[in-house]
Amino acid sequence: MAEVVSSNNIQKSQLGESLNRRAWLRFRANLPAMLASVFLISLIMISLCWPFVSSLGDQHSDAQFNPPSDQYWFGTDVHGRDLFGRVLAGTRISLLVGLVGALVSLVIGVLWGATAGLLGGRWDNWMMRTVDVLYSLPSIIFVIVIITTLEGVIQGWVESVFAGDGSDAARHVLLYAGLGAVSWLTMSRIVRGQVLALREQQFVEAARSLGLGTWTILWRHILPNVFGVVIVYLTLTLPAIVLYESFLSYLGLGIQPPQASLGSLIAEGAAQINPVRVYWWMIFFPAIGLAALLMALNFVGDGLRDVFDPKSTNER
């Protein structure tokens, strides 16, 4: 018996490895996706390390509105801060919000979709109707209302539990929760579809006949199998959340100064537009930063989808 199990394991691991390896080979052949991943990784490394190299991005100085030069590569802003450092700091925050928001949406979406798919019948119908209704609602409007209304509540709570100023923490928590809470719909639909297909498979039936509960089956047998597709849609959710975050920050509802996000930097630049003088670098560089970040995330997401999503492989 033990021999059978172990030989089974060997076979399985070999199969899994070769599949992953094939996926990697296909991803590597996709030039835009590879370039985008290299760009993303270096951007993350640089933006994480930059605070140790230079602190000009945080220091106010007399060098207001300096155009790009040898000292200030991207010029300076209204307080004489180095825009290069500010853009990197903004990238850091935007990515952080995108990542945490995407993880929140991942948890909600996977749980909701997997539960609906596994329970089936009336529950499935009811849960997916809810998703349909939520799809047709202006969700970001609710996020705006929630952020403006609940900010004080969360801030008070943070300040009473942890001493000190809670306004930054409150904004971050609301952004993570709010953006995650409106971005899980597609994820739940996709996970449900996968689970519906998987639960008819024999290994699930075998698990059920062994007397395992619904949750154990979900956790141990179904979720590991939807992992690939989930990762793909997680990568595609990331740019959407980064975009929403920068949109909210642009409106003044997201990240607050002195912290910077790419959206709030663009807003600062747009505020300086007038017919007399245009400080073009203040809008140009944050805009390029945001566009490059979003493009890289999209290319990586598309590349991963080409590799993992069976539906799009038919096209090739």
Place this chain on the structure above:
Amino acid sequence: MSLGYFLKRLLMLVPLILVISFIAFCLVRVAPGGPFDKERAPASPDIERNLKAKYHLDDPLWKQYLRFIGIGFEGGLIRGDFGPSLKYRNHSVNDIITQGLPVSLVLGFVSFGFSLGVGIPLGIWTALRRGGWQDHLGSFISILAVCIPAFVLGPILIVLLGIKWPIFPVGLWGGPWHIILPAITLGTYFAGKVARLTREGMSQAMQQDFITTARAKGVSEKSIVFRHALREGILPVVTYSGPLLADLMVGSFVVENLFQIPGIGVFLVNSSINRDYTMVVGLVILYSVLLLILNLFVDVVYGFLDKRVKYG
């Protein structure tokens, strides 16, 4: 789509809107602070008490909600009355909506037309030249458009086409000349999205058996693309139109702000910061109703385009 199913969907909107109004109503009331906190001169307690009494903010919450809905009171939501604005004192929410909504709708529909008019041809073109340099160029353009949000494109267009080479007016709302820049600003992102969806749908449609059949029967290439494939290839775009319209409305907050257009989008952010309770709830309901109806419309169109779909 049968008429019965359509009416059922229409009837479903009523409880849905009640639920939304309840959630929005509770949300704004949970928030600390009130509509009269940010007056220029802080009101004396007496004045504030009188103001609260005038707008019935001193009633218990359930009574305020019933008054807002209009059960047992004059006016109210069921009679299409959103009540008075608490910030713009001499205006009702209905006044502000009737002034701003037409402007926002015009902007929205022109941008919608722009994004479909640019996105669908671009998508078809790239799908037909799949794998060629045209495909790569077109796909790059559409992915670039998706990565440049309105608040980036807007300032750039203003600086280039409004200030450096003053071809277009940079703000306000007058003739058709004023619509062009805002509509491009708002529509570009969606044009990119539509192009990507059209490319996906069209390239799948072009591989179907009925296209081979049509080719074998000697149907002209033009007719194959536009009469046979497009009908199926356009479906992803139709499905996406619902969320697209939602995002278009949201995008209009930024564009109206940038170009100083007197639409309705500017009010949502301001009112929810100012705790203008009636205004926020009114706008949330307005947007929800608009979207729900537009989505219903999209489903009807989908049913007409794809006869295989059965609702109900």
